[in-house]
Amino acid sequence: MFIKSIFGSFFAPHKFQVKRKTTKHRVAVIVPSFQPGKLTFSLVQKLLVWNKNVTLYVVDDSTPHEYEVKHRVFARIRALSSRVTVLRTPENKMKAGAINHALFYILNQKKSLLPDAVITLDDDVIISKNTIKNLVINLFEDDSLGAVCSQCRVINKNKNFLTRLQGLEYLGFNGARLADEGFFRGPLVMHGMLTAFRTKALQEVGLFTEHHLIEDYEITARIKNKGWHVRLAPNAYAWTEVPEKFSNLWRQRTRWMVGGLFVVTDIHYWHAAIQDIVGHVFFISTFLFVIASFILRGSPGSIPRAIPIVIIVLSLTQALLWYLFQIWFMRFYREKDWKDWLIRLVLIPEFIYANVLAIVLLGSYVFFIFQAVFSWIGKKSKAVTRIKVLIEKIFSWIGYTKGWGTR
């Protein structure tokens, strides 16, 4: 029965009810910001103009006074509407801390003033007219939904080759999120770029975890732990800028991957991170396979011919299926041009890109093991502490650290 239910979950996603669509929900939007620019001001303006029912909380995460005096972004935002509240953190708290600052304010209001949904988004996100509306409609379509996120698209994908690769990768993320709808309570991460949370779900799980490398994955896991489903909202589009330099991309990915490992090992409910667990199991299996091929030695002619034939047939089917799907999937990439087509068809650039990301993940494993070993050893002696500090410095130099989060 258990195996049947697991097997069924892989092929038959949970079906959601579709209630009557309504937009009459009270919505609070939190925009955490540090040293905001033009994009933030424009985002707040659009949020107000396009969404008459929302209340906005812009959190100034202790932007230096000199910066505000020079650019006056928060002052201009405050003057936009009475629906905007600008809060300021007592000290720089990073993104999760800034969101918590606003959440604390919102959730401690009188019960009658509590919003039905809280939306969190990055301050440099670009939205369209219906993004917020569609997000909210989706969230309340089914009573089991605790959070829904927007689709992510890349605004600067034409900037250079690296951004084009990320554009294609983000398209894959949206596809994976759709495939994961209803699969063990939904996609792995309700991303920090733009997600709508049901207030009740947030009240159940508490605030965002501060000083976590990827607070969005962490809170998604906790929401799923409490029995809520999450999913991607159809027709809720948001655009973001991706790193244009390799060094920035490297840092972003080390944070994602190391943070992901900490989430997977912290959760108490394996369903919440099933996609990651499957990935790690595959990695470890292949790793053990390589080790075994080093140790075990066969003799010519000892393997029945049928086995390699079956492996080849299975693998060819897999390769063909995936390649054709990816080509077909390009129809949903509205921003594509011939260069994107070329990248996808020839495979080599994405091959190299995936290889680089794999190196980042391998490094994350090493960093994770290092952290685990030293926390197990503890502070035994000054020498051990000195060694730990030295190794941490080396890791930090190549981008692996626990000491920073999302700005």
Added chain:
Amino acid sequence: MEAAYYTKISKLKLIKLFNLMFNFHGGTVISTLTLALGNILAVFLFYEVSHIAVVLSLLFLSFAALFILTATLVRFFTNLKRCGLSFFEPEQMPDTK
């Protein structure tokens, strides 16, 4: 014979190491492909000098990978049916200038 055997074995390891590097990036187009192509290459060139346990584990991995891929595609199309093909066709990319 021995030298040829070891050359083959070391090439197998090399291919599998490359395979290892690529296979766990679920979000990229390459991951599934390289896992499949790496397995095919390994089998084609070196199966006869590999240990049966290694080949059997390769068989299991190939089966598991195809299972997961098929399940993902089935779920994708089931969910896409609910949303309709317009799901991935957004409004025009906003002008940020």
